Amino acid sequence: MSSGADFKDLQRRMDGAISAYRNDLASLRTGRASSNLLDPIQVQAYGSAMPLNQVATVTVPEPRMIAVSVWDKSMVNAVDRAIRESNLGFNPIMDGTTLRIPLPELNEQRRKELVKISTGYAENARVAARHVRRDGMDALKKAEKDGDLGQDDVRSQSERIQKMTDDTIATIDSLLTEKQAEIMQV
Template sequence: MAAYDKADLERRMAGAVEALKHDLGGLRTGRASTVLLDPITVEVYGAAMPLNQVATISAPEPRMLSVQVWDKSNVGPVDKAIRSAGLGLNPIADGQTLRLPIPDLTEERRKELAKLAGQYAEKARVAARNVRRDGMDSLKTDEKKGLFGEDERKRHETEVQKLTDSTIGDIDAVTQAKEKEILGQ
């Protein structure tokens, strides 16, 4: 484990918040956005690949997404991946192109999207906690190596915990704002 590096921990925690913002950006409130399909992975060539590595995604209309699959043999797996992604989208196949009409947001759909936002937030919280654990582990290792004493380790642990609490607060704030937007409040 590398020596304790507060700047690296801050960068990684900020990365967790940015990843969450990116994921939440895909949860559109009734408008088509190519970001909506970013989390989808497709089982092709014996591996799970991001959708954007097997197809071109575009938004030709405000309420329609178009997925142009590069390899004809991958149309079925891409269709299946989109249907099973929990986004409520039903692709319409047209040769190697899948058209995805974006449905109106019903109350039920809004609740599903808010729930999905909560799942993204939990993923970000777990990432922040993993960064915290790495930081705490490196502090203990550094103390054993004699780089600093117990008092300094405890002071640094307090810093790491404050950083974690602040990051989780940011994650919660971003998520609450997105849930309000989704639920139309």
């Protein structure tokens, strides 16, 4: 087969868009506690900003509680401050070197905001998949223009790229539907 689109690279990039989207969704708070909720938090530690998981262990001892065990006693206040200032709406309770974070029930308005945010994340992931498709199609056009590919090869490869894109977007949409159901579940 002659050159054209690099399907392995295109698939890797589409899988990357799905993976990034899964990470975005994991950071959204639903009714249940998850250690991923604290992933975006950066703590001012030892003169620089560090991810929370590099200064503490995050566990979920019960469905509506997150426990953060800070490794260095001198860092407890910095971790507490980082969590409070994170705009996630958490108020940690200090217990020695452990911070307990009770998760309040989500009200209807907050649930609707989270659904909107998840929809935005989905659109970003779809756009990323479409960019990958465009790059693949551009490679095909160039190969055809350079005489490396005939029209039939271009057509079959572009159909393959379109199918790859459709499958990726279908996965994104199903993840979105799942997450929205989880958010709206009372």
